[in-house]
Amino acid sequence: MSFHLAPKADLERGITTLGGRRLVFHCHHYNVFLQRTIEDALQERAPALLVAAGMEASRSMLQGLENDANSGSAADALRRAADIFAAQGFGRMDVSDLGVGGGxxxxxxxxxxVGWVSRWGKxxxxxxxxxxxxLAGAVAVACRLAPERVTSRxxxxxxxxxxxxxxxxxxx
Ligand SMILES: [Zn+2]
Incomplete structure (x- = not known):
């Protein structure tokens, strides 16, 4: 992990940040239980909320990183987003097809x-x-698009x- 991908730990204040945004570390048990609680409560309205929340959290963090050290190209910004995603333990994504037109x-x-299947099955x-x-947040930041122009499913x-x-x- 390069220093551009590493979260910053403030031991005195007990907080960790990435791209100027605070990080909270949770295991898959917590994350999929929280997701299931939201899905059970909101039913068909849950997916849009969960995607929007993921987009806003990632967009603000990735924009903060771009402000600190510009990637230079959309492809580089997307690769950095994928590397950060993997470094945080979410999995390895292939973003090579993504660009200003989506993909x-x-x-x-x-x-x-994997967390969902291990907890509750398929x-x-x-x-x-x-x-x-x-992914929507990463494309918006990398391609300098207004967030409302980008959707992802x-x-x-x-x-x-x-x-x-x-x-x-x-x-x-
Ligand atoms: Zn999946």
Whole structure:
């Protein structure tokens, strides 16, 4: 991990930040239980909220990193986003198809998919909402797009029996 990817620990204040945003560390048990609680409560309204939350959290963090040290190109910014995502333990994503027009991305060993299956088994629909939001935020920052122009959804998910987790990012 390069120093650009490493969170900053403030031991005196007991906080850790990345891109100027505070980090909270949770295991997959906490994350998938929280997600299930939101899905149980909001039903069909949950996916949009979970994706939007993931997008906003990632967008502000990645924009902070770009402000500190500009990646120089959209492709480099997307690679840095993927490296940060992996370094935080969420899985290794392929973002090579993404760009200003959106595109497709895949994820190996999704924290959310593997965590969900290990806790509750398969689910009927894709479950990596945070990942979809992260990808939308990454494209918005890398391509300097207004966030409302970028949408993202998971089209195949390991937690729903898929071969891999796949995502379609669209720019409007
Ligand atoms: Zn998934």
């Amino acid at each position: 497709l991305a895949t994820l190996e060993h999704s924290h959310y998919a 689910r009927p629909t894709p479950g990596c909402f945070f990942v979809a939001g992260f 998971e089209t195949e998910c390991v937690a729903a029996g898929g071969e891999r987790c796949s995502f379609r990012v669209e720019v409007w």
